[in-house]
Amino acid sequence: MPAASQNGTRLSFSGEMTIRTIETAHRSLCDKLQSGDGIIIDVTEVGDADLTFIQLIEAARRTAAAQGKTLVLAAPASGGLRSLLDRGGFLPKSDGEAAAFWTHNGGDV
Numbered sequence: 001m002p003a004a005s006q007n008g009t010r011l012s013f014s015g016e017m018t019i020r021t022i023e024t025a026h027r028s029l030c031d032k033l034q035s036g037d038g039i040i041i042d043v044t045e046v047g048d049a050d051l052t053f054i055q056l057i058e059a060a061r062r063t064a065a066a067q068g069k070t071l072v073l074a075a076p077a078s079g080g081l082r083s084l085l086d087r088g089g090f091l092p093k094s095d096g097e098a099a100a101f102w103t104h105n106g107g108d109v
Contacts, residue, residue, distance in 0.1 A: 008036065008037070008038025008039050008040045008070060008072070009032050009035065009036045009038065009039055009040070010039075010040045010041075010042060010074070011028060011029065011032050011039055011040070011041050011042070012041075012042040012045065013025060013041070013042065013043055013045070013046050013053075014045035014046060014047070015045070015046070015047050015048075016047055016048045016049075017046050017047075017048070017049040017050070017052075017053035018048060018049065018050045018052065018053065019050060019052045022052045022053060022056060025053065025056060026056055029056065029057075029060050033060060033063065033064060033067070033069065033071075036069075037068075037069050037070065038069060038070040038071070038072075039060075039064065039069070039070070039071045039072075040072055040073075040074050041057065041071065041072070041073050041074065042073075042074040042075070043057075043073060043074075043075075043077060043081060044074070044075055044078075046080075046081055047080070048080070049080065049081055049084055050084070051084070051088050054084060054085060054088060054090055058090070058098070061101055072101070073101065073102065073104070075104075076102065076103045076104040076105070077102045077103065082102075082103075085102055090102065091103065
């Protein structure tokens with residue numbers, strides 16, 4: 001999935017993405033969803049993250065799909081974020097759509 005080549009508004013997250021900072025991330029994501037048809041999310045600079053961030057992105061992905069909009073990652077989740085996805089059970093082989101979103105490889109986790 002060549003996410004970076006998709007058209008859309010880019011939204012970058014960096015640093016700590018935890019329950020302490022999720023409100024700001026939520027507001028930014030909602031603003032972008034309302035203002036356009038596509039969003040490219042860059043999570044390459046996310047440091048410490050917890051499940052609230054994963055849940056926010058998953059909810060936004062599903063909301064965008066329900067509204068006929070696109071929401072993609074600029075690059076596959078890696079490092080600590082990928083580890084969190086694995087530990088949190090967000091990459092089950094049975095859900096190819098979620099795995100493809102997070103890893104860009106169609107469920108080959």
